[in-house]
Amino acid sequence: MAGLDDLYQELILDHYRRPRHRGTLAHPAIIVDQHNPLCGDELHVTVCLDGDRITEIAHTGEGCSISQASASMMSDAIVGHTTGEALELIEHFRQVMHREVQADEDQLGDAVALEGVNKYPVRIKCALLSWMALKDGLLTRMVDQQESR
């Protein structure tokens, strides 16, 4: 199937078939649900923190190969970072999807393979679903913390 290999790279298919960080964490600091109104796909993300550092992420839900692989790759890329670094990384990935910058492999890890999705406008939302869910969760937590101060 010539032409589709950009979209369905072997690395993406690997994360789709063997998703990393799949599941739900006990006692998460952040819980967030996101859905794609276009296709009805749903995603549930849980995050554990040690201070400001993200120690673990888990995701469950139903979605296409791109959204599932992206959630897996995102989790790989984000774990170990602080919440501030995570927000920067999410912004970088968003810019890659909108063809504003070239993907930085050092930062994105396997998620760099998703760069080709930006040639398929309808699928960009699939790739962004988990990243936007995490961003939502991180920002909501920041607002909650500021209010409780």
Add this chain to the structure above:
Amino acid sequence: MPLAADIDARALRADFPIFAPVGDREPLVYLDSAATSQKPTAVLDAMDRYYVETNANVHCGVYALAEEATARFEAGRDAVARLVEAPREGTIFTKNATEAINLVAWAWGVRNLRPRDVVLVTEMEHHSGIVPWQIVAEITGARVVFAPITGDGELDLDWIARTLREAPVRMVNVVHVSNALGTINPIAEIARMAHEHGALVLADGSQSVPHMPVRFADLEADFLAFTGHKMLGPTGIGVLVGRPDILADMEPFLGGGEMISDVRTDGCDWADLPWKFEAGTPPIAEAIGIGAAADYLRHIGLEAVRAHERALVAYALDALEDVDGLRVYGPPDPDRRGAPISFSMPDLHPHDIAQLVDRQRVCIRAGHHCAKPLMRTLGVNATARASGYIYNDSADVDALVRALHAARAYLGG
């Protein structure tokens, strides 16, 4: 190979410019006519000719050019009225089927629904048959109640009969042919039950009027909504057919020019039907286009269209059984279903299916088909949907099945 004697889909394709071969590109296998149909030259030319030969506003000009534009616009209405054998004064142009349903919800619903009244919709309704009533229910205090479907994707008529007996149902909004299941609903039977209990019936004919003989009187419904772009016509125009006696009692939906007979500083008088419901400059080229589409369909014959599609669906249901694990939703009997065929494949998301078969230029739909309550009932987020029309034949189904096998091989391994 023609599927039924009356239609030769291959030959008909010559009427549709989009199917013209381009270099050595693979031929287009268009199986998404439930979303929108392709357009024949007859429609495109009729619209073009309006702009080129007679462009002028309708109804108010006294010069010959404006009279010609008005004549062609109103001839479009006559052609549509002829197609469904509706009275012309009850044939109202709207923007689309959605606006036609909104017209009834606002112009009839807001003024007639009372707190605790029931608007009965169905679990297989398109969002356009649900959301307008939810909005109007919020204003009036009425309730929107969903009629359930059976395991085969048909309406539970006993449940509907019981609800009509026991609840103060004032309106039944029911899809004639489900865009997501293909189910053909017995509108006349439902309408007879509804009328016995004083409820009105709005049938959504978006997926039936383009595909089978539909006579407004035979439906026994009070309103029938459908849209131009699914019946070989342009986007931007839909139709509400209504019983003239009910329409005459209704207040307008939108106000403005064209829909009045007099405007004074202390009030105004409405224009006669159907113009009372057509505020502002109408979509003139589109009305001419939908008229040309109606004439084209009548020329082929809606009996022939239905016979062709029934054969196409029977062929497809059989052919799809070849694909491992593929599940088709809706009635298994081709006699009980229209053109759309929704399906799912294990471990293959509908998005991926639609993306992968597109590599062979096979166009199918993936998503919730604007029927999220139905998707919840089916227990899925989305399905893939193939929907044929007069220009599709068994070779298109074969191409789809080959592409599905290839998609499975590509992502399954």
